[in-house]
Amino acid sequence: MASLLHNLLLDLRRRGRCILKELAALEDILSVEFNAHRREVAERLSRALGVVDRMLSDPDLADPLLEPNFFIDFKRLSELILNVEDSSLLILKRCSPEDRFLSALLQQICREVGYKNSPPLCSALSFQYFQALMGMDIIMTPQNQASDLLALPDLYHELAHFVLFLQRAEFEVPLLGLIHGFFANAIRKGKQQGLPKGSMNIIRENHALWTSSWHVEFACDMIATYWCGPAYGMANLRLSATRGDPYQDNMTHPADDARRAGINCILKLAGETRAADEIDHMWDDLKRLSPSARPPGYAKRYATRLLEQLAQCVYTACEESGFRDFAEQQKREDAFVSRAVSAAWQAFRHDPGEFPSFESSTIDRLKNQIVPA
Amino acid sequence: MSDLSIIAHDYALNAEFARKFNEAVLNLKRLYLLRRAAKPENQAGVEESRSELRRLLESLVLALQDGAKNWTADQAQVPADVIDRLRNRLKGEMPETVAELRRVTENLAKSVALDKPAFAVLDRVCEAADATASAAFRRLRRI
Numbered sequence: 001m002a003s004l005l006h007n008l009l010l011d012l013r014r015r016g017r018c019i020l021k022e023l024a025a026l027e028d029i030l031s032v033e034f035n036a037h038r039r040e041v042a043e044r045l046s047r048a049l050g051v052v053d054r055m056l057s058d059p060d061l062a063d064p065l066l067e068p069n070f071f072i073d074f075k076r077l078s079e080l081i082l083n084v085e086d087s088s089l090l091i092l093k094r095c096s097p098e099d100r101f102l103s104a105l106l107q108q109i110c111r112e113v114g115y116k117n118s119p120p121l122c123s124a125l126s127f128q129y130f131q132a133l134m135g136m137d138i139i140m141t142p143q144n145q146a147s148d149l150l151a152l153p154d155l156y157h158e159l160a161h162f163v164l165f166l167q168r169a170e171f172e173v174p175l176l177g178l179i180h181g182f183f184a185n186a187i188r189k190g191k192q193q194g195l196p197k198g199s200m201n202i203i204r205e206n207h208a209l210w211t212s213s214w215h216v217e218f219a220c221d222m223i224a225t226y227w228c229g230p231a232y233g234m235a236n237l238r239l240s241a242t243r244g245d246p247y248q249d250n251m252t253h254p255a256d257d258a259r260r261a262g263i264n265c266i267l268k269l270a271g272e273t274r275a276a277d278e279i280d281h282m283w284d285d286l287k288r289l290s291p292s293a294r295p296p297g298y299a300k301r302y303a304t305r306l307l308e309q310l311a312q313c314v315y316t317a318c319e320e321s322g323f324r325d326f327a328e329q330q331k332r333e334d335a336f337v338s339r340a341v342s343a344a345w346q347a348f349r350h351d352p353g354e355f356p357s358f359e360s361s362t363i364d365r366l367k368n369q370i371v372p373a
Numbered sequence: 374m375s376d377l378s379i380i381a382h383d384y385a386l387n388a389e390f391a392r393k394f395n396e397a398v399l400n401l402k403r404l405y406l407l408r409r410a411a412k413p414e415n416q417a418g419v420e421e422s423r424s425e426l427r428r429l430l431e432s433l434v435l436a437l438q439d440g441a442k443n444w445t446a447d448q449a450q451v452p453a454d455v456i457d458r459l460r461n462r463l464k465g466e467m468p469e470t471v472a473e474l475r476r477v478t479e480n481l482a483k484s485v486a487l488d489k490p491a492f493a494v495l496d497r498v499c500e501a502a503d504a505t506a507s508a509a510f511r512r513l514r515r516i
Contacts, residue, residue, distance in 0.1 A: 076395075173449045
């Protein structure tokens with residue numbers, strides 16, 4: 001009798017083949033960019049099914065010494081097939097004119113900033129704001145993103161997630177080194193000063209938060225600011241205004257106020273000190289509207305020196321990666337998305353009442369510029 | 374921007390580590406425990422598995438014994454979530470486990486055959502890495 005794992009693999013193969021068939025059926029109805037993604041996914045799925053076939057014909061599949069390891073392989077393959085079904089297939093089967101516009105827009109952004117990997121596919125199918133699905137080369141945006149210029153800087157932040165993942169050695173690893181060093185020093189000093197156990201535990205807790213996820217969010221904000229300039233700082237304020245207490249953080253995201261500070265570090269490194277100060281004034285206004293107090297220990301949790309070191313590290317990594325900063329893009333005639341995003345924020349600040357007509361005409365122009373006839 | 378971007382990042386790192394580590398262990402188990410002689414065409418694959426496993430184990434041993442005190446870039450090859458899970462699972466047996474992992478690493482470096490105790494400790498790492506990847510996947514799909 002066949003083993004349970006053998007039967008599970010047969011089921012996995014059936015499901016994978018079914019998805020492959022659906023992907024093949026989409027070939028004639030997709031645009032060039034979407035077909036490129038479809039081909040890549042189909043090839044990846046075919047390779048995964050090849051592994052399943054090899055496992056099914058492996059004489060050692062049911063050997064008790066190897067079976068648990070084969071089962072681990074099965075789980076990774078199953079996760080891949082579920083991910084393809086839930087993200088790529090979902091987008092490809094429902095791709096809309098907005099998705100095509102957003103994907104073309106993202107391709108153009110990639111050219112403008114000097115992003116060297118293949119641009120992710122973009123789709124307005126998210127129900128949880130922006131999402132970068134690293135393993136699948138996909139960015140999901142809110143439903144209305146194709147007509148929301150002021151939120152476009154957030155697309156740069158999602159693209160930065162791919163940079164952090166694909167260029168981990170140049171970006172994430174040095175950042176982790178800085179953070180570990182910073183907190184190792186804080187713990188050493190704390191011991192020398194004879195800090196109580198509770199204070200030492202807080203340092204350790206902050207250390208864990210910074211190295212588990214916060215460094216990723218800070219770094220993505222900083223890369224997005226390098227690319228997008230002051231517009232990113234203003235888009236961040238606009239988003240933060242909808243989220244309540246700017247000093248509140250959670251396991252995955254640092255406090256919005258600390259993110260503001262990180263963004264401003266990059267603006268200052270880029271010579272945009274005036275813009276950084278203006279954004280700080282807008283933040284003061286936001287805090288006046290919604291008074292909330294810094295919780296105890298906030299300044300130590302988000303040490304300015306650590307944020308400055310991180311910003312310097314990200315800034316250098318961006319330069320060494322050959323990315324074009326905001327100022328360089330503004331000078332280039334062909335960086336029309338960067339110029340449109342910057343102009344949109346200027347127009348909004350100058351005359352918010354007139355902004356809708358500016359936005360509508362700018363989006364029409366962008367559509368003509370980037371969508372091939 | 375949403376939690377999902379962070380979770381997707383974690384999942385991609387954890388799943389890749391779990392896959393690579395398990396694949397190397399599976400290949401070497403076949404050779405040393407089942408005594409399946411490597412065919413000439415598979416010899417390169419076996420050598421690759423040995424060096425891959427050695428590289429990952431060196432990082433893992435560093436991370437488990439030193440933690441953040443003397444953090445180096447080499448430790449970044451093993452996802453932090455996997456290290457945390459292993460630390461939780463190994464609480465009382467950490468020194469013995471690290472010593473055994475170091476022994477396996479040295480044997481891999483000297484091209485010495487791996488024995489049953491070596492695979493027992495390697496399987497513990499496979500299980501922890503697998504559980505970490507599965508947990509990230511469930512968070513990603515909210516199931």
